[in-house]
Amino acid sequence: MTSDFKVEIPEELRKKLGIKPGDRFIVRIEKGAIILQPLRPKEALEILETIADRYLAGPRRINAVRLVEESLNREAGIH
Numbered sequence: 001m002t003s004d005f006k007v008e009i010p011e012e013l014r015k016k017l018g019i020k021p022g023d024r025f026i027v028r029i030e031k032g033a034i035i036l037q038p039l040r041p042k043e044a045l046e047i048l049e050t051i052a053d054r055y056l057a058g059p060r061r062i063n064a065v066r067l068v069e070e071s072l073n074r075e076a077g078i079h
Contacts, residue, residue: 009036017038018038019038023038023039024038024039025037025038025039026039026043026047045064048064048067
């Protein structure tokens with residue numbers, strides 16, 4: 001780990017998982033270990049649904065395309 005808390009993922013693991021620069025991860029703690037899980041589009045939708053279930057008091061239909069577009073626009077600085 002560098003002094004600014006960056007961690008390098010070894011090339012062998014990057015290739016095995018198909019990780020590329022700019023990929024996103026879910027970061028969580030499990031049994032005292034930090035877990036970096038590559039975030040794939042299908043998994044992202046499942047996570048959004050789980051969050052909606054938890055915070056909106058039950059299953060809700062969400063417009064995933066709109067949520068993704070809004071997120072990309074925010075990152076690009078487009079309002």
